[in-house]
Amino acid sequence: MFQIVYPPSTPAGPAVHPRFAEEAMALRAAGLLVGSAPLEIATRLMYKGFNLKRPEDYPTDPRYIGTVETYRACQEISRYYPYIEGLTMETFFVDELNDSVIAEVRRRGWSEAFIKREVMALEHIEEGKSVWPRTSLDTMTAKFDEFGVHGQFAIRKYMDPALLSDEKRYWVLNGRIYRRDNIVPDIVKQAVERLSRIGSLYYTVDATPDIVVEVNSGESSDRHAENSAELFASWIKKEFGT
Numbered sequence: 001m002f003q004i005v006y007p008p009s010t011p012a013g014p015a016v017h018p019r020f021a022e023e024a025m026a027l028r029a030a031g032l033l034v035g036s037a038p039l040e041i042a043t044r045l046m047y048k049g050f051n052l053k054r055p056e057d058y059p060t061d062p063r064y065i066g067t068v069e070t071y072r073a074c075q076e077i078s079r080y081y082p083y084i085e086g087l088t089m090e091t092f093f094v095d096e097l098n099d100s101v102i103a104e105v106r107r108r109g110w111s112e113a114f115i116k117r118e119v120m121a122l123e124h125i126e127e128g129k130s131v132w133p134r135t136s137l138d139t140m141t142a143k144f145d146e147f148g149v150h151g152q153f154a155i156r157k158y159m160d161p162a163l164l165s166d167e168k169r170y171w172v173l174n175g176r177i178y179r180r181d182n183i184v185p186d187i188v189k190q191a192v193e194r195l196s197r198i199g200s201l202y203y204t205v206d207a208t209p210d211i212v213v214e215v216n217s218g219e220s221s222d223r224h225a226e227n228s229a230e231l232f233a234s235w236i237k238k239e240f241g242t
Contacts, residue, residue, distance in 0.1 A: 005047050031241065075220070083198070084195070088212040097115070101153075113155050114130055164208055174202075
């Protein structure tokens with residue numbers, strides 16, 4: 001028996017967190033087991049929920065079809081970038097944001113650079129907050145530290161957001177690519193073929209028809225407004241619900 005496990009509404013509470021209630025309801029309606037904790041009758045488990053900032057927060061029950069290793073490989077850009085290099089924005093990695101970063105950006109002929117730290121950028125604060133030189137490196141470092149984000153900094157060649165206006169999310173479940181309209185660009189197929197070496201059974205690829213923007217773990221990826229909860233539930237049932 002396959003079960004999807006969501007975070008509880010309260011610590012150790014039986015109800016699914018309200019943020020995921022719609023999705024959980026659609027999965028139940030599709031005939032799948034859903035809960036806020038693993039059930040004894042479940043033989044395989046899938047975690048869906050909030051981004052897990054620390055590896056030690058990943059569930060350890062051996063019935064989970066994901067592992068902390070596959071989660072991190074699809075969530076942390078320094079880990080998945082080698083698989084999609086050449087299909088995504090040119091990127092280099094550093095341990096600290098200092099003057100050597102500015103020197104390397106200029107050496108590459110970039111006028112701006114988009115900077116994220118493993119799993120997070122700062123664009124949720126305001127547009128351009130993760131773009132150097134619009135935001136200083138010292139300010140970025142302080143903000144990442146404030147949010148408790150650790151790991152390497154990814155220094156990416158900046159792309160005008162207008163060039164990414166047709167970015168879409170593609171779900172990869174059991175190695176098969178899912179999207180509402182079933183239209184999958186060749187670049188996404190190439191990325192999935194390369195990423196198959198990671199061994200993750202569920203993750204997402206965000207891409208335009210010309211470039212892969214990023215990869216995300218299936219555990220914390222949301223459906224975006226374009227994919228209904230019912231459609232997502234049908235995909236999960238087809239791939240895992242037996």
